[in-house]
Amino acid sequence: MRMKGILAALAILALTTPAAAPAVAHEPIFAPGAHVHSKGAHEVSLDYHRERASGAGENETAQELAFEYSYGVTADWTVKAVVPFVDKKSNGNGSSGLGDIRLGTKYRVSRIDRFGSQLSTTLLFQVKLPTGDDDSSPRLGSGSTDFTGGLLHGLESRRWYYNLAARYRLNTEGGGNLDKGDKVFLDIVGGVRPVLTEYRDADTVLFLELNWERAARDSLRGANVTNSGGWEMFLSPGIFWTYRNYAVTSGLQIPVAENLNGAQPTSDYRFKLTGKYAF
Amino acid sequence: MKIFVVRAFFLAVFLIAAVAWSGAVLAASHVYRLYVDGLACPFCAYGVEKNILALDGVEKLDIDMAGSFITVVMETGSVLEEETAKQAVDDSGFTLRRFEAGK
Numbered sequence: 001m002r003m004k005g006i007l008a009a010l011a012i013l014a015l016t017t018p019a020a021a022p023a024v025a026h027e028p029i030f031a032p033g034a035h036v037h038s039k040g041a042h043e044v045s046l047d048y049h050r051e052r053a054s055g056a057g058e059n060e061t062a063q064e065l066a067f068e069y070s071y072g073v074t075a076d077w078t079v080k081a082v083v084p085f086v087d088k089k090s091n092g093n094g095s096s097g098l099g100d101i102r103l104g105t106k107y108r109v110s111r112i113d114r115f116g117s118q119l120s121t122t123l124l125f126q127v128k129l130p131t132g133d134d135d136s137s138p139r140l141g142s143g144s145t146d147f148t149g150g151l152l153h154g155l156e157s158r159r160w161y162y163n164l165a166a167r168y169r170l171n172t173e174g175g176g177n178l179d180k181g182d183k184v185f186l187d188i189v190g191g192v193r194p195v196l197t198e199y200r201d202a203d204t205v206l207f208l209e210l211n212w213e214r215a216a217r218d219s220l221r222g223a224n225v226t227n228s229g230g231w232e233m234f235l236s237p238g239i240f241w242t243y244r245n246y247a248v249t250s251g252l253q254i255p256v257a258e259n260l261n262g263a264q265p266t267s268d269y270r271f272k273l274t275g276k277y278a279f
Numbered sequence: 280m281k282i283f284v285v286r287a288f289f290l291a292v293f294l295i296a297a298v299a300w301s302g303a304v305l306a307a308s309h310v311y312r313l314y315v316d317g318l319a320c321p322f323c324a325y326g327v328e329k330n331i332l333a334l335d336g337v338e339k340l341d342i343d344m345a346g347s348f349i350t351v352v353m354e355t356g357s358v359l360e361e362e363t364a365k366q367a368v369d370d371s372g373f374t375l376r377r378f379e380a381g382k
Contacts, residue, residue, distance in 0.1 A: 007291070016286055026319075026320050026322065027324065035323070036372065037326065037370065037371060037372075038326030038329070038371040038372045039325065039330070039370035039372075040329070040330065040370070041326045041329065072326070072372075074370075075369060075371065075372040076372070096331075111317070111372070112376040113316035113317030113373055114316055114317070115316055115347050115376075116319055116344075116347050117317070117319055118317040118318075118319055118320065118323075118372075118373075156319040156320060156323065157319050158319055158320075158344070158345075193320070196344075196345065197321060197323050198321070198344050198345065199324060199341070199342040199343070199344050200321070201321065203320060203321045203322065205320070225293060231284050242320070242321060242322035244321070244322075244325060245322070245325045252377070278322070278325055278326075279329075
């Protein structure tokens with residue numbers, strides 16, 4: 001019954017929302033990029049993500065394999081859907097299955113084209129649906145419907161790239177009356193194409209990202225959870241390799257600073273590998 | 280006899296040159312060059328290839344990233360209108376800066 005409701009909500013969102021999320025071109029690996037698809041462009045991606053956190057008597061590992069589809073409704077508007085399958089382990093317990101499905105959209109509000117470069121400013125909106133099991137241990141989903149809004153700005157040129165992103169995620173109350181704290185994400189990204197290539201050549205761009213994220217304290221039945229919230233910062237080298245309409249991207253988030261409240265496990269690393277096909 | 284051979288030689292050269300010239304003119308009439316702003320990477324440019332190849336009468340195209348232009352070859356008898364090209368480039372998320380026919 002619950003699944004039927006979720007599927008109905010998905011269908012309604014797909015039909016009525018300018019929905020979907022970060023979509024491609026030369027996007028950074030972890031931060032969303034300002035670029036959007038061309039009109040009528042389809043893109044499918046298979047995304048593998050792995051992360052580990054430890055400390056405060058905890059040892060957590062999470063893996064996610066996500067199927068992503070995005071589409072260019074117009075030259076400035078892209079919609080996207082992400083269906084993740086999650087495998088989590090925490091202190092000897094494990095669970096796996098469907099995670100929280102994400103729908104989103106990006107709308108480019110400004111585009112400045114010059115010879116060999118493009119400057120874009122884009123709005124982002126994303127919805128995370130409670131499709132993952134929040135009764136399992138560890139939980140596969142948050143059990144909440146969460147909303148993310150953001151402003152993205154970026155330059156793509158023949159040689160250099162930069163990207164700035166600011167996002168806010170509003171988390172609603174999930175399973176077990178737990179309300180995860182809202183989250184702020186700030187990203188600064190630089191990129192370079194070491195070898196200038198021609199259209200039918202394989203092409204490589206290297207990225208270096210600085211990702212900062214801050215969470216407010218969680219709330220359980222209206223009371224703040226002491227060991228929750230705080231901020232972490234990551235330095236994230238990445239690579240974006242393309243050949244024609246195929247792309248492979250990969251990156252590693254390395255924690256460089258943190259200030260988490262109370263006793264919490266801190267991130268050890270986050271790794272991402274993605275294959276994309278545009279058509 | 281010698282004069283006849285010389286005349287025949289020059290006539291043959293003239294005919295060959297004429298045929299070559301007319302062929303070049305015919306060929307040039309269905310080749311277009313689109314100068315596009317915003318082209319930065321091959322992966323992003325794939326969208327413009329897709330949208331231009333979808334236009335009626337387009338035989339093939341090539342994209343020059345360094346020069347930021349697209350060479351479009353139309354099928355014989357087909358014409359690429361500037362407005363059509365502009366729309367296809369715009370739909371791809373780029374800007375048509377200059378349009379040249381007969382390149």
